[in-house]
Amino acid sequence: MKSLRDFAPGASLVVEGFDSKLTPEARGHLSAWGLLPGTLITLLSHQPVTRLMVEHAELALEDTIANGILVSPRVG
Template identity: 50%
Template sequence: MSEILPVVLCRVGQIANVVEVRAADEAIVRKLAAFGILPGTQITIIQNSPAYVIRVEHTELAVDRIIASTIFVKKFQSCTDYNKLFYGSWNKFVTLIKRML
């Protein structure tokens, strides 16, 4: 089971799913939502200094430490977990297509 933690505690290269944005200012929540930072969205931590750079689909968003600390995520245990999830599904898809041919 993965723990829920703020983006500021994730390492560079970490892939995670957004659980919630815990900001007191509703404007921050709306702005992050406009950039795709929503519960259930998969993100990747690209950089953590001097600003946090977060990849959301095809967009890279730079935020300061205060904003990054409001984004709570559930991280994959490791990149191999993500690879198993992606490539496992891909292999099943390829096998299905081969059977159809």
């Protein structure tokens, strides 16, 4: 399974799950923002940190967190 860091900025993606290395606190935070399996997101950038859009909200995540978010390309 690929992580957010494996895709280029601009990609439309679907959240598939979380890497087991991600702490429960981090998972809790991400799910509170709505990042749960099945959620559609748009990747905005990787530098200086990973930024993404979920719904109309922009999130900024450090590499260690972005690496733990497993995604697949959005089909259609």
